Amino acid sequence: MQRSSFGEQSCSVARTLDVIGDRWTPLVLRDIAIGISRFDAIQRDLGLSRKVLTQRLETLVEHEVVVRVAYQDNPPRYDYRLTEKGNDLAMVLLAMQQFGDKWAFGGQAPITWKHLACDQVTAPVACCDQCGEQVRPGDAIPLRGPGFDEQASPVVGEALDQIAVAFS
Amino acid sequence: MQRSSFGEQSCSVARTLDVIGDRWTPLVLRDIAIGISRFDAIQRDLGLSRKVLTQRLETLVEHEVVVRVAYQDNPPRYDYRLTEKGNDLAMVLLAMQQFGDKWAFGGQAPITWKHLACDQVTAPVACCDQCGEQVRPGDAIPLRGPGFDEQASPVVGEALDQIAVAFS
DNA sequence: CAGCGTCAGTTTCTTTTGGGAACTCACTGG
DNA sequence: CCAGTGAGTTCCCAAAAGAAACTGACGCTG
Structure with a gap:
């Protein structure tokens, strides 16, 4: 299959997919995140080869x-445990979980999280780090960032320009 | 390869992976989210078959x-466009992007988002919907939710019990 | 102290998928 | 009227995933 690596791509999503871009890795990570830390336990839980x-x-x-x-x-x-980087990556799992809770289980979440700071069951929402208000796609528009590479992504650049025009 | 479907699984992450659980789908969705809406444009941008x-x-x-x-x-x-459900799913992409921005680009994000409400470049963070404070894995512990299926996930149940004991 | 169970992998074999590249159709613009 | 565009489809081949059996070093138990 000669799977394409995204290592060189100028896109944060692509780079993240180099780590969790297949069907099993996110589930393996989820298991480790909830404390299933051994080879056999993960294998039994997920049923993967x-x-x-x-x-x-x-x-x-x-x-x-x-x-x-x-x-x-x-x-x-061995025990497998998340690193600091792994904890950051687990935020992606949390987002996946929220989506699944809402659209596949109609809010009847199989697993919930208790926030230790306030001792309540929490459903994390994305908030703007500038103004503190909630952000949802549609509430924000994409722009070229400091790491944007015009050469590498001409099609993206074009799309960004169109959006910029539409919102000016 | 006889790919396993996760449709029956009692896990929100697994159900989400039924939609975006491969190397290309998240990137296709990203392109659509930033306004690359046609077959040929997506194909040229991503270079997938x-x-x-x-x-x-x-x-x-x-x-x-x-x-x-x-x-x-x-x-x-045709134009391909996100639905309301697709916008919710795009929150997962946003989380992936944040991870990639931080760990693959050292903060030099290729693409940023301007929050329309406050007109500033935003880096959304996950906040507890109960207390409003930021949530990171490690700040919360997993619990059985209303949709948990003990029969279907004995290994998970065991792990949750261990955590509950550790934090009691 | 022989044998069964546990844990963490390997190995082998087959089935499926993904990549590449060429081909198809129905226009459209010059 | 001839090349170009847009959205696919088809074919072949190489690489991954699945299933299931095998390995090896204990540790427990009768």
Whole structure:
């Protein structure tokens, strides 16, 4: 299949997909995030093939979103745990969960989160870091950022110009 | 490869992955979200095979996150646009973008968003809908929600119990 | 102390998918 | 009237995923 790597692409979404861009990786990460930390437990929970799980855990460790922590030697056995980078990535899972809760379960969420700061069940919403108000797509328009590469993304540049014109 | 469908799974993340669980769909959705709305433009921008793009657009339309809007008949030509459900799904893309901005571009984001309400470049953060404070994984613990299925997810149930004990 | 179970992987074999590139149709603009 | 555009479709081949069995080093139990 000669899977295309997005490593060179000038797009943050593409780079993130280099880490979680397949059917299993996000679920593996979800399991680790809720405390299912061992190979066999993840495999039993998800039912994916052991081969694929091995590969996925390897790339997660390579990307430093997960660390292997030995909990015994001889034979070596490991816990998989999220790193700081992994915690940031888990925000993506949280967004996926919110979407699934709303559109696949009609609000009857299988798993909820209790916010330790206020001790209440929380449904995180995206808020503007400038004004504090909630942001939803449609409330904001895309612009070229400091890392935009005009050469690499001519089609994107064109689309951004059109939007800029429409909102001027 | 006999790809497993997650349609039956009792997990919001899995259900969301039924829609965007592969390498290309999120990028297709990103293009549509920033206004690249036609088949050829998306194909040129992403460089994916036309066959795969056709399939991805079909499943996006089936899941009702995208609509085909004819902009001419004879020959029929279409714009692809996000639905309301698609806008909700785009929140996942926004989360991916934030992760990529931070960890792959060191803050030099290729694309930024201007919040129309306050007219400033915004980096949305997740806030608790109860107390308004920012939420990050680690600031919250997972619990059984109203839609949790003990039979379907015994391994998850066990992990949740362990966490509950650890935080009691 | 023999044998079964656990854990973390490998290995082999088959089925499916994705990529590439060429082909199709129905216009449209010069 | 001839090239170009837009939206697909078709074909072949290589690479991934799935299933299921195998490995190896314990540790527990009768």
